[in-house]
Amino acid sequence: MTDRIERALKKAGRTDGNGVGEALRRLADRATTEGLVDVAYARADSPFGDLLLASTRRGLARVAFLSVTEEDEVADELAARISPRILRAPERLDDARRQLDEYFEGHRRRFELRTDRVLIHGFQRQVLSRTAQIPYGSYLTYAEVAAEAGSPRAHRAAGTALARNPIPIVIPCHRVLRSGGLVGNYGGGPEMKARLLEMEGAL
Amino acid sequence: MLPPFQALLDEHADAIHRFLVASVGPVEADDCFQETFIAALRAYPRLRPGSNARAWLFTIARSKAIDAHRGARRRPVPVGEPPEPRDGAPATRSNAADGELWAAVGALPEKQRAAVVLRFACDLSHREIGRVLDCSDDAARRNVHEGVKRLREVWA
Numbered sequence: 001m002t003d004r005i006e007r008a009l010k011k012a013g014r015t016d017g018n019g020v021g022e023a024l025r026r027l028a029d030r031a032t033t034e035g036l037v038d039v040a041y042a043r044a045d046s047p048f049g050d051l052l053l054a055s056t057r058r059g060l061a062r063v064a065f066l067s068v069t070e071e072d073e074v075a076d077e078l079a080a081r082i083s084p085r086i087l088r089a090p091e092r093l094d095d096a097r098r099q100l101d102e103y104f105e106g107h108r109r110r111f112e113l114r115t116d117r118v119l120i121h122g123f124q125r126q127v128l129s130r131t132a133q134i135p136y137g138s139y140l141t142y143a144e145v146a147a148e149a150g151s152p153r154a155h156r157a158a159g160t161a162l163a164r165n166p167i168p169i170v171i172p173c174h175r176v177l178r179s180g181g182l183v184g185n186y187g188g189g190p191e192m193k194a195r196l197l198e199m200e201g202a203l
Numbered sequence: 204m205l206p207p208f209q210a211l212l213d214e215h216a217d218a219i220h221r222f223l224v225a226s227v228g229p230v231e232a233d234d235c236f237q238e239t240f241i242a243a244l245r246a247y248p249r250l251r252p253g254s255n256a257r258a259w260l261f262t263i264a265r266s267k268a269i270d271a272h273r274g275a276r277r278r279p280v281p282v283g284e285p286p287e288p289r290d291g292a293p294a295t296r297s298n299a300a301d302g303e304l305w306a307a308v309g310a311l312p313e314k315q316r317a318a319v320v321l322r323f324a325c326d327l328s329h330r331e332i333g334r335v336l337d338c339s340d341d342a343a344r345r346n347v348h349e350g351v352k353r354l355r356e357v358w359a
Contacts, residue, residue, distance in 0.1 A: 005304070005323075005351060005354050005355060005358065006323050006351075008304050009225065009304075009308075009319065009320065009323035009324050010323050010324060020216055020217055020220045020236075023216075023220065023233055023236050023237070024212065024216060026237060027212075027236075027237055027240050027241070030237060030241060031240075031241060031244055034241065036241065036244045036245060037244075041209075072210070075207040075209060075210065076206065076207060078207065079204075079205065079206060079207040079208075080204055083248070084205035084206065084207060084208055084247060084248060085208055085244060085247055085248065086207040086208055086209055087208060087209050087212070087244075088209050
């Protein structure tokens, strides 16, 4: 007897398949409207594999290459470093996604996106600010960026700062090369860096 | 350190939705679901790291279900509507019998109703049910037992 009751109770709520999916979309919208989402994120595809884009109310804070890291790992990092109120909310990244698509297709030379540099600290701030000004189709060396960031002998520190760029592509750290025109390392891999520079006509 | 709120949703949204459908019926469940997670999101930064997030979410969902029941009692709407049949299929004999079960669940005292639904629709342990209902494991067990006993009386 109990079994029949238990079975019937266990069926509860399993009668409609897409109920929760729709409810979750509505939740993300309402949470955004009520200002309860500190970090919104979404996946985006690219010729170099999927990206994760994350935005605060101030702007784009993170671009991660999912070819080298996992969505969960990035979400954990953002929760720890910015706020645990983080939700998947693709519509909030629509603009960034569209501009990145245009860039990868070769139709966009500069981004018109607000960024939030909340994940950038100290010397890295100077290095990445200088890097953000390197125009499409050109490049600087690590030593040059270090010098222009105010510490000529800190080219190694500049390298570290660039390696930890939280907003690659939009802050174009791929436009900083080793001296002698060697491509050097890149978060998405040296091959990706070379292909981006070729696409931009810098190499 | 608190995990991303999205991880809580990925892990618990289905079970919370099930709890609400079984507690307040499918129509009210959607609103309760929104209210539950909006309230949770609002309070989340103050949750003590390492807390049992599942029990915490069910505690909020339970209080939203109680609010919905209060509202329903003021309106001329029967509590405990049965889940809608899939694809608008005509109600079969077993749907009708399920309907009576939901009416019976809806008529249980609130604590028994929550205990029964948490145990069988959401698969919580007696210990977790105790946390949600703010009572001992034993009291949780008794509420489940009493609830099922009553259901058996009206739905045999």
